[in-house]
Amino acid sequence: MPIPSKRVPNRENLADQLRAVRSETERLCVRLTPEDCQLQSMPDCSPPKWHLAHTAWFFETFILASVDPNFQPYNPHFNYLFNSYYDAVGTRWPRHARGLLSRPTLSEVYAYRHAIDEQILARMEAVDGRTFEAIAPFIELGLNHEQQHQELLLTDVKHAFGLNPLKPAYATVDCPALPSETSQRWVRFEPGVRQIGHSGGGFAFDNEGPRHNTYIGGFEIAVRSVTAREYLRFMEDGGYDRPEYWLSDGWAARQQNNWNAPLYWERTVSGWSLFTLRGMLELDPTQPVCHVSLYEADAYARWAEARLPTEAEWEIAATGREIAGNFLDSGLLHPHASESLFGDVWVWTASPYTPYPGFRYATGAIGEYNGKFMCNQMVLRGGSCVTPVGHIRPTYRNFFPPDARWQFSGLRLAKDFTA
DSSP, rough: OOOOSSSSOHHHHHHHHHHHHHHHHHHHHHTTTTGGGOOOOOOOOOOHHHHHHHHHHHHHHIHHHHHHHOOOOOOTTTTHHHHSSSSOOOOOOOOOGGGOOOSEEEEHHHHHHHHHHHHHHHHHHSHHHHHHHHHHHHHHHHHHHHHHHHHHHHHHHHHHHHTTTTTOOOOOOOOOOOOOOOOOEEEEEEEEEEEEEEOSSSSGGGGGOOOOEEHHHHEESSEEEEEEEHHHHHHTTTTGGGGSSOOHHHHHHHHTTTSSSOEEEEETEEEEEEEEEEEEEEEEESOOSSSOOHHHHHHHHTTOOOOEEEEEEHHHHTTOOOSOOGGGSSSOOOOOOOOOSSSSEEEEEEEEOOOTTTTOOOGGGGTTTTTOSSSSSSEESSSSSSTTTTOTTOOOEEOOOOTTTTTSEEOOHHHOOOO
C-alpha cells in the first residue's frame, strides 16, 4: 500500500512509466531461454516465468478488477496460479512448487502480460479525473512492485545459474577498473532527537511511514561498505570457527549449513573465485563483500570491534545525500567499489522489521503487501547493483530473514561515541 501523497501524477507521464517498467522486465528476460525461465532453485526463489505472470496478475487483480465490477479475468485459473501471498484474494498454488508449472507456456504468459497492459492503458485513458485520481496510487504501487520483482528475478536467476556445474553467465559485461581501495573512514553524528520515515511527498510504501521522532545516541558510520579483503581477514582469523563472535541462532545456522565463506565464493588453487551474473570471476578484494547473512555480518562487526548500524542511524546518515551509485542501470550486475550509501549491496542493519509508531494496516487484500511480514525479519537499507535506478529512497525499508544469503546483501559498520 502506498503512503498517501498530496500530488496526483500526470496521466500521460504515468502511462509512459508503465510502458517503461513493463518493458524493462521483459528486457531482463531476453538473455534467458524458455528452459531458464522455468527454473526454481529453492523455495525462496521463483522462476522468471512466474515473475512475469505474477506482476501482470497484480495489475489485473488490484486495478482492473477493482475498477470494474463486471470485469472478466483473462484466465480464471491465473488467480490461483499467480497469487503470491494475498490470503484475502483466495487460495494459491504452493510457493515451493512454482517451478512445476510448465503450463501456461512462456509465450502464453507474454500474451497475458500484453493483454493486461493494453487494458490498463485503455482504462487510464478512458476514466474520468476522479476515477484516475483514485486508481493512480495503485498503478504507482504496481510499478514499484514490478521493480521489486525485477531485482528478485535477477537474484533468483543468479542462484539457479550458480547451482549449475556449467556456471553459465547471464551476461557478458566489461567491468571498469576499480579504484584503489581506500582506508576506512568514519562520519560522526551527534546524539539527539531526529525525524525518520517518509513525509508523504512522492511515492513510498506504507512501511516507510509515518514520519516520527526517534532518539539516537552519538554514533559514527563507515564511509564505505566492508570489502572482500577486509572480510577475508575475518575468515583467515578463524571467524567462521569462533562462536564468541556469533549470535546463538547464527552459530546454529553456520553449523547446520556448513558456512565457511560468503555464498558463491569458491576456493581454487590460485585463491578465491566467485560466481556472478557474468559467470565465474576471480575475487577482487577491493569490491564490497556480498551475499552474507545478517548472522555473518553481525559476526564480522563484532570481530572488527564495531557493530551494525540501526536503520535510524543509516537513514540519518543518508538523508540529504545524493542517490547515486551502482544500480541496475549501470549494467555491471555486480558490486563495485564506491563510497556511496546507495547501490552496490543492501546493507544489513541491527533493526528488526517492525511497524513505526502510528503505523496502520490498510484494509482489504492490498493491506497484506508489507504489514503481515513484520515478524522475524531484519531491515536492510540502500539498494544494490540490481536495484532499478529511481526505485530507492533514504526511507526505503527492505527486509529479509536473518539467514538469507541469496540477496545482494553486505554490511557497513557503525560505532558508538560519547560526546
